[in-house]
Amino acid sequence: MQTPWEYRYAHRTQKMGSSVIRELLKLTEQPDIISFAGGLPAPEVFPLKEFQDACNAVLQNDGPMALQYGATEGYRPLREMIARHTGRYSVQVCAENVLITSGSQQALDFIGRVFINRGDHIVVESPTYLGALQAWNAYGAQYISVRADEHGMVVDELEAALRVGPKFIYTLPNFQNPSGTTLPLERRLKMIELADKYGVPIIEDDPYGQLRYEGEHIPSLVMLDSQYRNDNNGTYSGNVIYLSTFSKLLAPGLRLAWVIAPPEVIRRLVMTKQAADLHTSSFNQYVAYEVAKGGFLDEHVKLIRSTYKERRDVMLEVMDEMFPSEMRWTHPEGGMFLWGIMPEGVDAAEVLKTALERKVAFVPGGSFHPNGGGENTMRINFSYSAPNTIREGITRLGLTLKEVLARNGHKVL
Ligand code: PMP
Numbered sequence: 001m002q003t004p005w006e007y008r009y010a011h012r013t014q015k016m017g018s019s020v021i022r023e024l025l026k027l028t029e030q031p032d033i034i035s036f037a038g039g040l041p042a043p044e045v046f047p048l049k050e051f052q053d054a055c056n057a058v059l060q061n062d063g064p065m066a067l068q069y070g071a072t073e074g075y076r077p078l079r080e081m082i083a084r085h086t087g088r089y090s091v092q093v094c095a096e097n098v099l100i101t102s103g104s105q106q107a108l109d110f111i112g113r114v115f116i117n118r119g120d121h122i123v124v125e126s127p128t129y130l131g132a133l134q135a136w137n138a139y140g141a142q143y144i145s146v147r148a149d150e151h152g153m154v155v156d157e158l159e160a161a162l163r164v165g166p167k168f169i170y171t172l173p174n175f176q177n178p179s180g181t182t183l184p185l186e187r188r189l190k191m192i193e194l195a196d197k198y199g200v201p202i203i204e205d206d207p208y209g210q211l212r213y214e215g216e217h218i219p220s221l222v223m224l225d226s227q228y229r230n231d232n233n234g235t236y237s238g239n240v241i242y243l244s245t246f247s248k249l250l251a252p253g254l255r256l257a258w259v260i261a262p263p264e265v266i267r268r269l270v271m272t273k274q275a276a277d278l279h280t281s282s283f284n285q286y287v288a289y290e291v292a293k294g295g296f297l298d299e300h301v302k303l304i305r306s307t308y309k310e311r312r313d314v315m316l317e318v319m320d321e322m323f324p325s326e327m328r329w330t331h332p333e334g335g336m337f338l339w340g341i342m343p344e345g346v347d348a349a350e351v352l353k354t355a356l357e358r359k360v361a362f363v364p365g366g367s368f369h370p371n372g373g374g375e376n377t378m379r380i381n382f383s384y385s386a387p388n389t390i391r392e393g394i395t396r397l398g399l400t401l402k403e404v405l406a407r408n409g410h411k412v413l
Helices: 020-027 048-066 076-088 104-115 130-137 155-162 185-198 221-228 263-277 282-292 296-322 348-357 387-407
Strands: 098-101 121-126 142-149 168-171 202-205 240-245 257-260 337-341 377-381
Touching: 048 282, 076 098, 076 257, 076 282, 098 104, 098 263, 104 130, 104 202, 104 240, 104 257, 104 263, 121 130, 121 155, 142 155, 155 185, 168 185, 185 202, 185 221, 202 221, 221 240, 282 296, 296 337, 296 387, 348 377, 348 387
Parallel strands: 121 142, 121 168, 168 202, 202 240
Antiparallel strands: 098 257, 240 257, 337 377
Protein backbone atom coordinates (compact mmCIF):
# COMPACT_ATOMS: atom_id res chain seq x y z
CA MET A 1 0.00 0.00 0.00
CA GLN A 2 1.32 3.46 -0.89
CA THR A 3 1.56 5.93 1.97
CA PRO A 4 1.55 9.73 1.54
CA TRP A 5 5.28 9.60 2.25
CA GLU A 6 5.93 7.83 -1.06
CA TYR A 7 5.40 11.11 -2.96
CA ARG A 8 7.73 13.09 -0.73
CA TYR A 9 10.97 11.15 -1.01
CA ALA A 10 13.70 12.62 -3.21
CA HIS A 11 14.49 10.87 -6.50
CA ARG A 12 17.86 9.84 -5.18
CA THR A 13 16.26 7.52 -2.62
CA GLN A 14 14.59 5.45 -5.34
CA LYS A 15 17.56 3.13 -5.77
CA MET A 16 17.88 2.51 -2.06
CA GLY A 17 15.63 -0.56 -1.82
CA SER A 18 16.45 -3.33 0.60
CA SER A 19 17.58 -6.35 -1.40
CA VAL A 20 16.36 -9.91 -1.09
CA ILE A 21 19.81 -10.77 0.16
CA ARG A 22 19.58 -8.21 2.93
CA GLU A 23 16.39 -9.88 4.06
CA LEU A 24 18.09 -13.28 4.01
CA LEU A 25 21.05 -11.88 5.90
CA LYS A 26 18.80 -10.73 8.72
CA LEU A 27 18.34 -14.43 9.44
CA THR A 28 22.09 -14.78 9.91
CA GLU A 29 21.83 -12.71 13.09
CA GLN A 30 20.13 -15.56 14.94
CA PRO A 31 22.50 -16.72 17.69
CA ASP A 32 22.68 -20.39 16.62
CA ILE A 33 23.81 -19.57 13.07
CA ILE A 34 27.48 -19.75 12.17
CA SER A 35 27.84 -16.65 10.05
CA PHE A 36 30.59 -16.16 7.51
CA ALA A 37 28.45 -13.38 6.06
CA GLY A 38 29.52 -10.23 7.91
CA GLY A 39 32.80 -8.40 7.51
CA LEU A 40 33.49 -8.26 11.22
CA PRO A 41 36.88 -8.23 12.94
CA ALA A 42 37.41 -10.81 15.68
CA PRO A 43 36.21 -9.28 18.95
CA GLU A 44 39.01 -11.18 20.74
CA VAL A 45 41.61 -8.81 19.26
CA PHE A 46 40.04 -5.56 20.41
CA PRO A 47 42.59 -3.94 22.77
CA LEU A 48 40.21 -3.30 25.67
CA LYS A 49 42.85 -2.54 28.29
CA GLU A 50 44.64 -0.04 26.04
CA PHE A 51 41.33 1.70 25.35
CA GLN A 52 40.50 1.82 29.03
CA ASP A 53 43.88 3.36 29.88
CA ALA A 54 43.70 5.75 26.94
CA CYS A 55 40.20 6.97 27.93
CA ASN A 56 41.45 7.69 31.43
CA ALA A 57 44.56 9.49 30.17
CA VAL A 58 42.57 11.58 27.68
CA LEU A 59 39.99 12.63 30.26
CA GLN A 60 42.68 13.44 32.78
CA ASN A 61 45.04 15.32 30.46
CA ASP A 62 42.86 16.75 27.68
CA GLY A 63 39.31 16.23 28.95
CA PRO A 64 37.74 19.57 28.01
CA MET A 65 39.35 19.61 24.53
CA ALA A 66 38.44 16.01 23.84
CA LEU A 67 34.80 16.72 24.73
CA GLN A 68 34.67 19.98 22.76
CA TYR A 69 33.83 20.60 19.08
CA GLY A 70 36.91 20.22 16.91
CA ALA A 71 38.34 21.06 13.47
CA THR A 72 36.56 19.54 10.48
CA GLU A 73 39.89 18.28 9.09
CA GLY A 74 40.43 16.21 12.23
CA TYR A 75 42.63 16.25 15.34
CA ARG A 76 45.96 17.64 14.17
CA PRO A 77 48.32 15.28 16.07
CA LEU A 78 46.36 12.32 14.64
CA ARG A 79 46.61 13.72 11.10
CA GLU A 80 50.33 14.32 11.55
CA MET A 81 50.78 10.78 12.84
CA ILE A 82 48.96 9.40 9.81
CA ALA A 83 51.09 11.58 7.51
CA ARG A 84 54.29 10.29 9.20
CA HIS A 85 53.06 6.74 8.98
CA THR A 86 52.23 7.11 5.29
CA GLY A 87 55.73 8.61 4.88
CA ARG A 88 57.22 5.36 6.15
CA TYR A 89 56.14 3.82 2.87
CA SER A 90 57.89 6.76 1.18
CA VAL A 91 54.90 8.74 -0.01
CA GLN A 92 55.72 12.31 0.97
CA VAL A 93 52.54 13.62 2.54
CA CYS A 94 51.82 16.32 5.10
CA ALA A 95 48.86 16.94 7.41
CA GLU A 96 47.25 19.05 4.61
CA ASN A 97 46.93 15.81 2.63
CA VAL A 98 44.96 14.13 5.42
CA LEU A 99 41.28 14.28 6.35
CA ILE A 100 39.82 12.28 9.22
CA THR A 101 36.40 10.82 8.45
CA SER A 102 33.77 8.91 10.39
CA GLY A 103 34.73 5.61 8.80
CA SER A 104 35.87 5.07 5.21
CA GLN A 105 32.21 4.59 4.40
CA GLN A 106 31.73 8.31 5.00
CA ALA A 107 34.71 9.07 2.76
CA LEU A 108 33.10 7.04 -0.03
CA ASP A 109 29.87 8.99 0.37
CA PHE A 110 31.73 12.33 0.30
CA ILE A 111 33.63 11.29 -2.81
CA GLY A 112 30.25 10.64 -4.40
CA ARG A 113 28.97 14.07 -3.38
CA VAL A 114 32.10 15.86 -4.56
CA PHE A 115 32.64 14.10 -7.88
CA ILE A 116 29.56 12.33 -9.20
CA ASN A 117 26.98 13.99 -11.40
CA ARG A 118 23.91 11.96 -12.32
CA GLY A 119 24.83 9.60 -15.15
CA ASP A 120 28.59 9.81 -14.60
CA HIS A 121 30.49 6.61 -15.26
CA ILE A 122 32.68 5.04 -12.62
CA VAL A 123 35.11 2.25 -13.48
CA VAL A 124 35.02 -0.62 -10.98
CA GLU A 125 36.47 -4.09 -10.88
CA SER A 126 33.73 -6.69 -10.83
CA PRO A 127 33.06 -7.87 -8.16
CA THR A 128 33.57 -4.76 -6.05
CA TYR A 129 32.78 -3.41 -2.57
CA LEU A 130 29.03 -3.22 -2.11
CA GLY A 131 29.23 -0.24 0.28
CA ALA A 132 30.77 1.93 -2.44
CA LEU A 133 27.97 1.03 -4.86
CA GLN A 134 25.39 1.83 -2.19
CA ALA A 135 27.02 5.19 -1.53
CA TRP A 136 27.27 6.17 -5.18
CA ASN A 137 23.93 4.85 -6.41
CA ALA A 138 22.34 7.74 -4.53
CA TYR A 139 24.24 10.19 -6.77
CA GLY A 140 23.10 8.49 -9.96
CA ALA A 141 26.40 6.78 -10.80
CA GLN A 142 26.64 4.26 -13.62
CA TYR A 143 29.31 1.62 -13.55
CA ILE A 144 31.70 0.29 -16.12
CA SER A 145 32.79 -3.11 -14.88
CA VAL A 146 36.26 -4.34 -15.68
CA ARG A 147 36.71 -8.06 -15.31
CA ALA A 148 38.69 -9.34 -12.34
CA ASP A 149 40.56 -12.65 -12.15
CA GLU A 150 42.41 -14.27 -9.24
CA HIS A 151 44.85 -11.30 -9.30
CA GLY A 152 42.23 -8.55 -9.19
CA MET A 153 41.34 -6.15 -12.01
CA VAL A 154 42.46 -7.32 -15.45
CA VAL A 155 44.22 -4.06 -16.20
CA ASP A 156 44.74 -5.00 -19.85
CA GLU A 157 40.98 -4.48 -20.23
CA LEU A 158 40.99 -1.11 -18.44
CA GLU A 159 41.88 1.05 -21.43
CA ALA A 160 38.60 0.34 -23.24
CA ALA A 161 36.73 1.48 -20.10
CA LEU A 162 38.80 4.66 -19.85
CA ARG A 163 37.92 5.59 -23.44
CA VAL A 164 34.29 6.01 -22.30
CA GLY A 165 35.41 9.01 -20.21
CA PRO A 166 34.69 7.91 -16.64
CA LYS A 167 34.85 10.23 -13.62
CA PHE A 168 37.21 7.96 -11.73
CA ILE A 169 38.48 4.42 -11.24
CA TYR A 170 37.57 2.74 -7.95
CA THR A 171 39.83 -0.10 -6.94
CA LEU A 172 40.79 -2.24 -3.93
CA PRO A 173 44.31 -3.47 -4.61
CA ASN A 174 44.94 -5.39 -1.37
CA PHE A 175 42.99 -8.48 -0.25
CA GLN A 176 39.91 -7.21 -1.96
CA ASN A 177 36.45 -7.11 -0.43
CA PRO A 178 34.73 -9.33 -1.54
CA SER A 179 37.12 -11.58 -3.48
CA GLY A 180 40.32 -11.57 -1.37
CA THR A 181 42.53 -10.95 -4.43
CA THR A 182 45.65 -8.75 -4.54
CA LEU A 183 46.71 -6.69 -7.52
CA PRO A 184 50.31 -7.48 -8.59
CA LEU A 185 52.88 -4.70 -8.97
CA GLU A 186 52.92 -4.78 -12.80
CA ARG A 187 49.16 -4.27 -12.93
CA ARG A 188 49.42 -1.39 -10.43
CA LEU A 189 52.09 0.33 -12.53
CA LYS A 190 50.04 -0.14 -15.68
CA MET A 191 46.95 1.27 -13.97
CA ILE A 192 48.84 4.40 -12.83
CA GLU A 193 50.15 4.91 -16.34
CA LEU A 194 46.76 4.46 -18.01
CA ALA A 195 45.00 6.69 -15.47
CA ASP A 196 47.56 9.39 -16.17
CA LYS A 197 47.29 8.96 -19.94
CA TYR A 198 43.49 9.38 -19.86
CA GLY A 199 43.45 11.97 -17.05
CA VAL A 200 41.20 9.82 -14.87
CA PRO A 201 41.76 9.84 -11.08
CA ILE A 202 41.97 6.65 -9.00
CA ILE A 203 40.16 6.03 -5.71
CA GLU A 204 42.28 3.48 -3.84
CA ASP A 205 40.32 1.84 -1.00
CA ASP A 206 42.72 0.06 1.33
CA PRO A 207 41.24 -1.00 4.67
CA TYR A 208 43.15 -4.30 4.77
CA GLY A 209 46.63 -3.39 3.46
CA GLN A 210 48.36 -4.11 6.77
CA LEU A 211 46.68 -7.47 7.25
CA ARG A 212 49.08 -9.52 5.14
CA TYR A 213 49.69 -13.14 6.20
CA GLU A 214 52.10 -14.23 3.48
CA GLY A 215 54.11 -12.81 0.60
CA GLU A 216 55.72 -9.41 0.23
CA HIS A 217 54.11 -6.02 0.77
CA ILE A 218 53.28 -4.38 -2.58
CA PRO A 219 53.46 -0.56 -2.74
CA SER A 220 50.15 1.29 -2.75
CA LEU A 221 48.88 3.09 -5.84
CA VAL A 222 49.27 6.44 -4.10
CA MET A 223 52.93 5.71 -3.54
CA LEU A 224 53.52 4.43 -7.07
CA ASP A 225 51.75 7.49 -8.42
CA SER A 226 53.90 9.83 -6.36
CA GLN A 227 57.03 8.08 -7.67
CA TYR A 228 55.67 8.17 -11.20
CA ARG A 229 55.40 11.95 -11.07
CA ASN A 230 58.50 12.51 -8.94
CA ASP A 231 56.23 14.22 -6.48
CA ASN A 232 58.53 14.62 -3.48
CA ASN A 233 58.26 18.16 -2.22
CA GLY A 234 56.61 16.89 0.97
CA THR A 235 53.02 17.39 -0.20
CA TYR A 236 51.25 14.83 -2.37
CA SER A 237 49.49 16.42 -5.33
CA GLY A 238 48.98 13.47 -7.68
CA ASN A 239 46.11 11.54 -9.19
CA VAL A 240 45.11 9.13 -6.42
CA ILE A 241 42.71 9.52 -3.51
CA TYR A 242 43.69 6.94 -0.91
CA LEU A 243 41.36 5.67 1.84
CA SER A 244 42.17 3.66 4.91
CA THR A 245 40.64 3.08 8.32
CA PHE A 246 41.17 2.19 11.97
CA SER A 247 38.23 -0.22 11.71
CA LYS A 248 40.40 -3.28 11.10
CA LEU A 249 43.47 -2.15 13.08
CA LEU A 250 41.74 -0.98 16.26
CA ALA A 251 37.95 -1.25 16.28
CA PRO A 252 35.16 -0.49 13.78
CA GLY A 253 32.97 0.93 16.55
CA LEU A 254 35.31 3.93 16.72
CA ARG A 255 34.15 5.02 13.23
CA LEU A 256 37.55 6.51 12.48
CA ALA A 257 39.24 6.55 9.09
CA TRP A 258 41.33 8.80 6.88
CA VAL A 259 41.66 10.10 3.35
CA ILE A 260 44.99 10.99 1.71
CA ALA A 261 44.54 13.30 -1.27
CA PRO A 262 45.93 16.45 -2.87
CA PRO A 263 45.24 19.45 -0.58
CA GLU A 264 42.72 20.97 -3.01
CA VAL A 265 40.67 17.76 -2.96
CA ILE A 266 40.92 17.67 0.83
CA ARG A 267 39.50 21.22 0.93
CA ARG A 268 36.46 20.15 -1.10
CA LEU A 269 35.93 17.12 1.08
CA VAL A 270 36.23 19.33 4.19
CA MET A 271 33.42 21.59 2.95
CA THR A 272 31.31 18.49 2.37
CA LYS A 273 32.09 17.16 5.82
CA GLN A 274 31.24 20.46 7.45
CA ALA A 275 27.76 20.19 5.99
CA ALA A 276 27.42 16.53 6.91
CA ASP A 277 28.59 16.29 10.52
CA LEU A 278 30.97 19.20 11.33
CA HIS A 279 33.73 16.78 12.32
CA THR A 280 34.49 13.25 13.42
CA SER A 281 34.09 12.57 17.15
CA SER A 282 36.83 14.53 19.00
CA PHE A 283 36.86 12.08 21.87
CA ASN A 284 37.39 9.07 19.61
CA GLN A 285 40.21 10.84 17.77
CA TYR A 286 41.98 11.74 21.02
CA VAL A 287 41.59 8.20 22.33
CA ALA A 288 42.81 6.58 19.11
CA TYR A 289 45.79 8.92 19.09
CA GLU A 290 46.54 8.10 22.72
CA VAL A 291 46.37 4.36 21.99
CA ALA A 292 48.52 4.60 18.86
CA LYS A 293 51.06 7.31 19.62
CA GLY A 294 53.71 5.12 21.29
CA GLY A 295 53.89 2.64 18.38
CA PHE A 296 51.22 0.28 19.77
CA LEU A 297 49.73 -0.42 16.35
CA ASP A 298 52.94 -2.03 15.07
CA GLU A 299 52.74 -4.57 17.88
CA HIS A 300 48.99 -4.97 17.77
CA VAL A 301 48.88 -5.68 14.06
CA LYS A 302 51.11 -8.72 14.66
CA LEU A 303 48.44 -10.19 16.94
CA ILE A 304 45.74 -9.50 14.36
CA ARG A 305 47.83 -11.06 11.61
CA SER A 306 48.55 -14.25 13.53
CA THR A 307 44.92 -14.61 14.66
CA TYR A 308 43.49 -14.16 11.16
CA LYS A 309 46.18 -16.22 9.47
CA GLU A 310 45.29 -19.18 11.68
CA ARG A 311 41.60 -18.74 10.86
CA ARG A 312 42.27 -18.46 7.14
CA ASP A 313 44.44 -21.57 7.20
CA VAL A 314 41.84 -23.60 9.10
CA MET A 315 39.18 -22.49 6.64
CA LEU A 316 41.28 -23.40 3.59
CA GLU A 317 42.19 -26.76 5.11
CA VAL A 318 38.57 -27.73 5.84
CA MET A 319 37.43 -26.46 2.44
CA ASP A 320 40.00 -28.72 0.79
CA GLU A 321 38.60 -31.61 2.73
CA MET A 322 34.87 -30.89 2.60
CA PHE A 323 34.03 -28.86 -0.50
CA PRO A 324 32.99 -30.68 -3.67
CA SER A 325 35.72 -30.78 -6.31
CA GLU A 326 33.55 -28.72 -8.69
CA MET A 327 34.07 -25.70 -6.42
CA ARG A 328 36.92 -23.24 -6.83
CA TRP A 329 38.02 -20.59 -4.34
CA THR A 330 40.64 -17.89 -3.89
CA HIS A 331 43.65 -18.19 -1.61
CA PRO A 332 43.84 -14.69 -0.09
CA GLU A 333 47.27 -13.52 1.06
CA GLY A 334 45.62 -11.30 3.68
CA GLY A 335 42.44 -9.49 4.65
CA MET A 336 39.22 -11.06 5.87
CA PHE A 337 37.47 -12.74 2.92
CA LEU A 338 37.73 -15.49 0.44
CA TRP A 339 35.64 -16.03 -2.64
CA GLY A 340 33.96 -19.25 -3.64
CA ILE A 341 33.04 -20.01 -7.25
CA MET A 342 30.51 -22.73 -8.05
CA PRO A 343 29.88 -24.20 -11.49
CA GLU A 344 28.03 -21.85 -13.88
CA GLY A 345 24.28 -22.01 -13.46
CA VAL A 346 24.26 -22.78 -9.73
CA ASP A 347 22.61 -19.95 -7.83
CA ALA A 348 24.32 -18.87 -4.58
CA ALA A 349 21.04 -17.43 -3.26
CA GLU A 350 19.55 -20.94 -3.49
CA VAL A 351 22.61 -22.32 -1.73
CA LEU A 352 22.17 -19.74 1.03
CA LYS A 353 18.58 -20.86 1.65
CA THR A 354 19.72 -24.45 2.12
CA ALA A 355 22.74 -23.34 4.15
CA LEU A 356 20.51 -21.42 6.54
CA GLU A 357 18.57 -24.63 7.19
CA ARG A 358 21.91 -26.11 8.27
CA LYS A 359 22.57 -22.98 10.34
CA VAL A 360 25.45 -21.56 8.34
CA ALA A 361 25.59 -18.34 6.30
CA PHE A 362 27.67 -16.45 3.71
CA VAL A 363 26.94 -13.63 1.25
CA PRO A 364 25.87 -14.61 -2.30
CA GLY A 365 28.19 -12.86 -4.76
CA GLY A 366 25.69 -11.46 -7.28
CA SER A 367 25.15 -8.12 -5.54
CA PHE A 368 28.86 -7.28 -5.70
CA HIS A 369 28.57 -7.10 -9.50
CA PRO A 370 27.00 -3.76 -10.43
CA ASN A 371 26.17 -4.84 -13.97
CA GLY A 372 24.97 -8.35 -13.20
CA GLY A 373 26.68 -11.74 -13.24
CA GLY A 374 28.41 -13.66 -10.48
CA GLU A 375 25.24 -15.46 -9.32
CA ASN A 376 27.35 -18.60 -8.87
CA THR A 377 29.80 -16.89 -6.46
CA MET A 378 29.94 -16.35 -2.70
CA ARG A 379 31.87 -14.25 -0.18
CA ILE A 380 33.06 -16.08 2.91
CA ASN A 381 34.51 -14.24 5.91
CA PHE A 382 37.23 -15.94 7.93
CA SER A 383 38.20 -13.27 10.50
CA TYR A 384 35.21 -13.32 12.82
CA SER A 385 34.65 -16.93 13.89
CA ALA A 386 36.98 -18.91 16.15
CA PRO A 387 38.85 -21.84 14.50
CA ASN A 388 36.56 -24.56 15.87
CA THR A 389 33.49 -22.68 14.72
CA ILE A 390 35.10 -22.32 11.29
CA ARG A 391 35.65 -26.09 11.16
CA GLU A 392 32.03 -26.78 11.99
CA GLY A 393 30.64 -24.07 9.70
CA ILE A 394 32.71 -25.05 6.67
CA THR A 395 31.79 -28.69 7.20
CA ARG A 396 28.11 -27.71 7.13
CA LEU A 397 28.68 -25.52 4.09
CA GLY A 398 30.49 -28.36 2.31
CA LEU A 399 27.52 -30.67 2.90
CA THR A 400 25.16 -27.95 1.70
CA LEU A 401 27.16 -27.42 -1.50
CA LYS A 402 27.21 -31.13 -2.24
CA GLU A 403 23.46 -31.29 -1.74
CA VAL A 404 22.69 -28.28 -3.95
CA LEU A 405 25.12 -29.29 -6.69
CA ALA A 406 23.59 -32.78 -6.78
CA ARG A 407 20.12 -31.21 -6.95
CA ASN A 408 21.32 -29.16 -9.94
CA GLY A 409 22.38 -32.29 -11.79
CA HIS A 410 26.10 -32.18 -11.01
CA LYS A 411 27.90 -35.39 -10.30
CA VAL A 412 29.36 -34.53 -6.90
CA LEU A 413 32.80 -35.89 -6.04
N1 PMP B 1 35.86 -0.02 2.13
C1 PMP B 1 35.96 -1.35 2.18
C2 PMP B 1 36.56 -2.07 1.03
C3 PMP B 1 35.51 -2.07 3.29
O1 PMP B 1 35.62 -3.40 3.31
C4 PMP B 1 34.95 -1.36 4.37
C5 PMP B 1 34.45 -2.08 5.60
N2 PMP B 1 33.64 -3.17 5.38
C6 PMP B 1 34.86 0.02 4.27
C7 PMP B 1 35.33 0.67 3.15
C8 PMP B 1 34.23 0.85 5.35
O2 PMP B 1 35.05 0.87 6.46
P1 PMP B 1 34.78 1.79 7.72
O3 PMP B 1 34.50 0.89 8.86
O4 PMP B 1 36.06 2.56 7.89
O5 PMP B 1 33.65 2.70 7.39
